[in-house]
Amino acid sequence: MKILLVLPHLKGGGAERITVNLANSLSALGHEVTLLVVKDVGVYFNKISVSVKTIIVTKCKARLDLYSGISALYKLTIHARKSDIVIACLEGWPTILCYIASRLSRKPCVGWVHTSLMSHAYNSWGKSQIKILKSIYSKLNAVVCVSHGSLESFREFVGSDHSRTMQKVIYNSNAYPIVSAPKCSNSETPIVLSVGRLYIKQKGFDLLLEAHKRLIDKKILHKLIILGDGPDKVTLKAMINSLGLSNSVELHGFQDNIVDWYDNSHVFALASRYEGFGLVIVEALARGIPVVTTDCDGPREILSSGEYGIIVDKENVESLAKGIELALTNNTLRDRNSTLGLARAQDFNTDTIVKNWDLFLKEVLNV
Helix, strand or coil, X not given: CEEEEEECCEXXXXXXXXXXXXXXXXXXXXXXXXXXXXXXXXXXXXXXXXXXXXXXXXXXXXXXXXXHHHXXXXXXXXXXXXXXXXXXXXXXXXXXXXXXXXXXXXXXXXXXXXXXHXXXXXXXXXXXXXXXXXXXHHHCCEEEECCHHHHHXXXXXXXXXXXXCEEEECCCCEXXXXXXXXXXXXXXXXXXXXXXXCCHHHHCHHHHHHHHHHHHHCCCCCEEEEECCCCCHHHHHHHHHHCCCCCCEEECCCCXXXXXXXXXXXXEEECCCCCCCCHHHHHHHHCCCCEEEECCHHHHXXXXXXXXXXXXXXXXXXXXXXXXXXXXXXHHHHHHHHHHHHHHHHHHEHHHHHHHHHHHHHHHHCC
């Protein structure tokens, strides 16, 4: 197959990272894979396999204007005509461009949904964009969602017209090695690690800071380390100072390889308000780190409703604080979750996930 994957950029997000992994893996299966990146922005270009053809549409690093958008659509359509199938690898305007290009080129288009659309749409998009995308998602040839909860959210977002579109749940794959046994951190002070885009409306880092504050006030010794960049970095820094947490919270920005950060942590915490999957949870499980997460679509499925980790109420600081406290202080539970988590991480291995993609794309193309 000639497969065209489309992204707006290669910034340091989970969707961008998993798309590069998929492109590399599909290429390794023998497919002719092209990764088209609209803007020359990002940190993952050096992760793309030499066997994957990479196309950068524009050197523009700012928001696309009308002229740049039309130019991007024109180039995208040219490459769509040379492909068998087009995959829109991010929600929003990339899906709109891919849909139009697929219709102009008469090639099937697959939308890849990484989030809980109902929550994401009404937090991130305007009314006109929501209306347009509801219509487009119902007209795509197929949609791949990263969890069953994400699929239900997609169906709710689109409404009754969702039945026109082929639908499939394919989990994201873990690219990090799975350790044979949990590792012991070298840090004398217990470390709670959290990783994600610094976007409060989704990732809930404000809630995590407040939960951390409550534990510090209870004299539960630990350090909170947050990895990631995003639009709310300044806001979070101000919050850290206002809560008097500058000695116990560290922001280390985007990290290209976070294996060592996982291995030096005692607990992984995710405080998201909504989450389609939660790849960082799988990565933490693969390194034997016990997980505490809020009750979102993807994390709930990954942890099998609490079988492989601690799940707490969403947007509930007290519940989050109690979950982290339990993971830090109950050694028996922490050891149990670490061991079970290693077994669960096996379910997200790259070979299995890529075969699911390969079979589904062939189904869409009827080959």
